[in-house]
Amino acid sequence: MKERLQKLIAQAGLCARRTAEGYIEAGRVTVNGRKARLGDRADPACDHICVDGRPLGRAQPKRYLMLYKPRGYVTTLHDERGRKDISQLIAGCGCRVYPIGRLDYDSEGLLLLTNDGDAAQRLAHPSHTADKVYLVTVRGDLSRLPALSAPMTIDGYAIRPAGVQVLSQQEGQARLRMTIHEGRNRQIRKMCEQCGLSVRRLKRIAQGPIELDRTLAPGAWRDLTPEEIERLASL
Numbered sequence: 256m257k258e259r260l261q262k263l264i265a266q267a268g269l270c271a272r273r274t275a276e277g278y279i280e281a282g283r284v285t286v287n288g289r290k291a292r293l294g295d296r297a298d299p300a301c302d303h304i305c306v307d308g309r310p311l312g313r314a315q316p317k318r319y320l321m322l323y324k325p326r327g328y329v330t331t332l333h334d335e336r337g338r339k340d341i342s343q344l345i346a347g348c349g350c351r352v353y354p355i356g357r358l359d360y361d362s363e364g365l366l367l368l369t370n371d372g373d374a375a376q377r378l379a380h381p382s383h384t385a386d387k388v389y390l391v392t393v394r395g396d397l398s399r400l401p402a403l404s405a406p407m408t409i410d411g412y413a414i415r416p417a418g419v420q421v422l423s424q425q426e427g428q429a430r431l432r433m434t435i436h437e438g439r440n441r442q443i444r445k446m447c448e449q450c451g452l453s454v455r456r457l458k459r460i461a462q463g464p465i466e467l468d469r470t471l472a473p474g475a476w477r478d479l480t481p482e483e484i485e486r487l488a489s490l
Contacts, residue, residue: 257296257297258297258298259294259295259296260291261273261275261276261279263311264278264284264306265372265373266372267311267312267313268350268351268352268370269306269311269372270353271353271375271376272373273376274372275372276293279292279295280293283306283307284304285304285305285308286302286303286304287302287303288303299311315350315370316350317369317371318348318350318369318478319368319369319371319374319478320348320352320367320478320479321365321366321367321476321478321479321483322344322365322475323366323472323473323474324341324362324363324364324365324366324474325363325473325474326360326361326363326473327360327361328344329360330357330358330359330366331354341354341366341368344476348476350370352369353368353370353375354366354368355367355368355378358459361457362458362459363457363473364457364458364459364467365459365461365462365465365466367462367479367487374487374488377490378462378463385462385463385464386436386461387434387435387436387438387461387462387463388432388459388460388462389432389435389458389459389460390430390432390456390460391447391456392429392430392431392457393431393447393454394427394452394453394455395427395447395452395453397424397427397428399450399451400429400450400452402450403419403431403433403446403450403452404416404417404418404419407449410439412437414435414442415435415436417435417436417443418432418434418435419432419434463486464483464486464487464489465483465487
């Protein structure tokens with residue numbers, strides 16, 4: 256059965272569908288020796304599909320992982336600057352998986368990974384409605400805390416007001432529970448900066464219906480349970 260090439264590449268666990276589209280447009284994909292074009296279809300049962308000259312493997316069983324990303328790691332499978340990356344933490348999982356969204360170098364907490372390219376693309380998109388919950392320690396003028404839950408524009412994009420709960424505070428420092436809806440690049444850090452607050456620690460504890468397993472140590476991972484996968488698929 257013929258299907259779009261980007262879907263077949265994603266199903267093989269090579270990358271997300273949108274990334275596969277980029278591969279096709281860049282001329283990195285061939286079908287039966289001919290360079291493919293975006294929109295082409297193929298049947299993996301009878302067509303010879305290659306990416307960068309390498310035959311496309313068969314569709315892999317879908318895996319969904321939960322990783323407690325520590326601070327000091329970049330959310331990538333290879334870093335050109337030689338920094339520690341998450342591939343070193345999940346090397347023993349037995350398959351090639353990709354992160355759903357990102358956590359910056361200085362942030363920690365829940366990071367979901369999968370070889371399901373369609374799910375990764377859907378859940379990582381900034382417009383996705385899955386709330387993300389963080390524990391955030393800030394320093395600065397605490398009288399500005401209410402501004403964090405007010406309407407705000409980040410990088411030219413009007414974000415939905417965040418949910419902010421003050422868990423504790425002392426002179427010049429507060430610990431917050433923040434719920435955001437878009438998950439744009441370094442969103443919480445930029446929000447705090449606009450309010451004159453500096454982030455001292457940032458930990459993601461939930462992404463959509465998935466909560467960070469409290470038994471996981473920093474750097475540890477586990478497969479999602481069938482119930483968690485079902486909740487993820489319902490988004």
